[in-house]
Amino acid sequence: MGQMIEFKRPDGQTSNGYAALAGVDKPAVLVVQEWWGLKPHILDLCERFAAAGYNALAPDLYRGRIAADANEAEHLMKGLDFVDACDQDLAGALGWLKAQGAGRVGIVGFCMGGALSVAAAVRVPGLSGAVSFYGLPPKELADPAQLRIPLQGHFASDDGWWSPAVVDAFEADLTRPAELFRYTASHAFFNNSRPEVYDAECAKLAWSRTLDFLGRTL
Numbered sequence: 001m002g003q004m005i006e007f008k009r010p011d012g013q014t015s016n017g018y019a020a021l022a023g024v025d026k027p028a029v030l031v032v033q034e035w036w037g038l039k040p041h042i043l044d045l046c047e048r049f050a051a052a053g054y055n056a057l058a059p060d061l062y063r064g065r066i067a068a069d070a071n072e073a074e075h076l077m078k079g080l081d082f083v084d085a086c087d088q089d090l091a092g093a094l095g096w097l098k099a100q101g102a103g104r105v106g107i108v109g110f111c112m113g114g115a116l117s118v119a120a121a122v123r124v125p126g127l128s129g130a131v132s133f134y135g136l137p138p139k140e141l142a143d144p145a146q147l148r149i150p151l152q153g154h155f156a157s158d159d160g161w162w163s164p165a166v167v168d169a170f171e172a173d174l175t176r177p178a179e180l181f182r183y184t185a186s187h188a189f190f191n192n193s194r195p196e197v198y199d200a201e202c203a204k205l206a207w208s209r210t211l212d213f214l215g216r217t218l
Helices: 040-051 070-078 082-099 112-123 164-173 200-217
Strands: 003-008 014-020 028-032 055-059 105-110 129-133 151-158 179-186
Touching: 003 055, 003 082, 014 040, 014 082, 028 040, 028 082, 028 112, 040 055, 040 105, 055 082, 082 105, 082 112, 105 112, 105 200, 112 129, 112 151, 129 200, 151 164, 151 200, 164 179, 179 200
Parallel strands: 028 055, 028 105, 105 129, 129 151, 151 179
Antiparallel strands: 003 014, 014 055
């Protein structure tokens, strides 16, 4: 089982996160939360990555706060400083994983975390690959044309946040190829704690593709 740990940000401040470790000198994965906060679903994903042979760390971007409903989640997300979260929290978490002996580190994010994962792929040096589940950053946070590391994305056909048209526009702005997969499913189809949107078949395929991608890039 993993545990909460503390790590230093580049600016010297400290942040917390949930770490599940596979062992010394293993490749590593940064896991980035949805807009709900560091809920059990994200902790479970860290455990799944550890079981697959990766040291995993999910930074607590909301500093202990967890949304009880969508209204609160939206409030928390809108109150988040995305530049600070990316350039400080994610960069600090990357440094912590490197200190555990990880030669290569990837990042995998979901919804809001998916957007931050793509942003980190552009803004945070030292990452070797990025995976986004149904999330993309605005251009002012991260220009797709500046992406220089391998990217894999998983997007839903029924998504009011990142619609197929938004994904197509993002892909058109890329200057290097990316693996962008589309699924006939709803936003958050990977989240098995939300039966109203969870799609087991699509989730299984996306997980297999994610592990294959990490195996090739890390």
